[in-house]
Amino acid sequence: MTVSYLKMEGIAKFFPGVQALKDVTFEAAKGEILGLIGANGAGKSTLMNILGGNLQPNAGRILIDGKEVCIDSPTAAANHGIAFVHQEMAMLPTMSITDTMYISSYPYKRGLIDYKKIHQNCRSVLKRLGCNFDPREKIRNISPGDQQMVEIGRALLHNPQIIIFDEPTSSLTLREKDHLFDVIRSLKNEGAVIIYISHFLDEVFNLCDRVMVLRNGETVGGGQLSDYTYNDIVKMMIGSKEIDTYYSRSEHSTGEEIMRVEGLSRTGIIHDISFSLNKGEVLGIWGQLGSGRTEVARALVGLDPIDSGMIFINIDGSMTPVKQSETKKYIGMITENRRKEGLLLPMSVKNNMSLANLPKLTKKSIPFVIDPKLENSQVEKFVSRMEIKISSPSQRVETLSGGNQQKVIIGRWLQKNPLIYIMDEPTRGLDVGAKADIRRIISELAEQGAGILVISSEIEEIMSISDRYIVMKRGGIVNEFGGKVTREELVAAATGALTEKE
């Protein structure tokens, strides 16, 4: 039996309207990786924010190495050797990597920031993470995966003894992920306490030694991972509710063409993208991070400029060329970056949910005036359809859990019900139950005649819902597959093992 280095005891946290944590107790020992799991809104981030000094508990105490400690700020947490890799990255795009990593702890030498020293430190920390970029590089010039590495590097700067990872893998490529796991294992071997939050249970099984499951702010179980099966864990997370986490779409036919893209190009980013999408069809865009898949999605709705190309949309039965700036009228877009482009953070769940659909929520008698009854009923309908966990529709969206924020964005588009959906990582941050539910929703939307473009980093996910695939590499389409493709073929096409399509 190992001695526990960290103990959180009887932790409770109230937020106005919800009790996020009720009497949570757990221990973690040095040299072990503790998986912290639970459904969306279970209280994982809240618990870790308490440990990280971002939130104060209403009850309970924290012991480190047997001594009770008071963690009243992130600085205090850092002084106790606690480091936190956050779920939502807060990056400053115009700052250098070094500045991002040292923003809260610049070392000074004779009153000046000692850049020479910190560049060096950054380089060595990044090297440990297997990244070889120049620490003077600006954040906006590196990929989201590398940004995540910088965030992790920042956490490692001060040799922490307790390291919290809150869903760190969502924007990493397979290679980066494997590498991160190696790093985490080596930190473990060096004797750190690691707390790992993830909705990817296979990652948890692969990486963690012990697990703790939270449900509705309470500990519902935990112990050595080897004592549990995948299904045990899911049952603990979700409770009695029976869910099918392996949703897979049945074969079905698709209708007439709904969108056609011809020769979409932007120098250096994407080139000559042409494809068509039919009614009732789910088209998966598969490719590695950085293959241009997100850029194609963004170009289609005018978020990124294009140099050439045409977009046709089936408007009232005929394929009509639509200006790039006008396509948003017909396309519902779920972007990868939910905090920046998906949400009005300080605003209410209600405002966020009706954002795309306002002109249709007006009173019949008076134009332009929003009908509060209609709006409320629509919001309620989609909050319950998406099973979003909120205390009231006026709750500010920034106080929702990560997964519930994502559900708000999806609910917004379901309410608007556009012809075409583009979903870039639609299930990022969702728990296993919600993920399956989104797949079911996507399938239903297709059955109702929508055309859907899905981008996902999870091959199982994209394979469980897509009717057809286009595979992207280095900004171009390299292959197209029908529904019968195998996993190996997809992976090979994206990494370039197959011969490229002419």
Place this chain on the structure above:
Amino acid sequence: MNLHNSGISQLFSKQGASNTHELYLNWTRYLPYIVLIVVFIAVSFVVPYFLTVPNILSVLLQTSSLAVLAIGQAAVLILGGIDLSMPGVMALGAIFGAMYMESGGNSVIGGLVMILVPTTLGFINGVSISYFNMIPFVVTMAMQAITIGAATMITNQISIPVSQNFCDAILKKVIGIPLPIIIMLVVALCSQFVMTKTYFGRWLYSAGTSIPTSKVSGIPTKRVVLAAYTFAGMMGGVAAIIMTSRLYAASPQMGKDSVAMDIIASAAVGGVSTMGGVGTALNAVVGAIIITLISNVMNMANVSYYLTLVIKGLIIIAFVAIDANSRRKLSR
């Protein structure tokens, strides 16, 4: 009308004020009303007969043009922008209108000119900011320089008198209340209605909170920006009419830079956030009343013009600090 609302999320929720957690987090939205009451009480101690109907009407009459300007500014601030050109734009509108009437033009058209010129200038601000991606601060500061420069050149610093008829028509009393006060109330109520009850209003708050999110959600953000600056210009025009009538003349003095400070101070003190997304037209009116009262008191106490500037500047900073601080707490 729901007077204690300034946070938009509350305006649209039934729970609104009864939702305890919003109340607890958002106490600062009552601040303007508390300040208004405190200032009122303070002034009524200092000034005898302050709380009489004629006196209050005269304060409101004094407030009317500033309030209308502050409402225009509020729309732009909610959007996350700023309009420093309102005084100059207003002065230039007033001068063109007055010149038109002086040369024998009809007063109705003269009034229209006073509104249309500032509206056009606001439209130009809006186009520069939305379609040419220029920075609001720079564009409107340049516009203030251009308009005030032009106004001074055209008039040679001599004010242009307007006809008694025009002034009498505008200052006429309706059921004992001077018309400018009624104009102020009508403008305030209409703006309040558009801001809080229509989807244009919702678009304004959304764009002020996050342009990228609004864009992705299909909101025509460029047009929203354009509309807000054009509206601000138009409010400059309405204020031009009220001011000209009260001064019986149009003059470049109306547009001095320090007026912009009064306008922004009114909005900020009233509870319109200078960081976008929060505030309503009524907030702007409350702020304008507070600023007018403070100016009056300082006038009576013979505080020098320069000290007055210092005090108003401090007031702006204090309120912006409170706003920023409450936001920081909210995002915890």
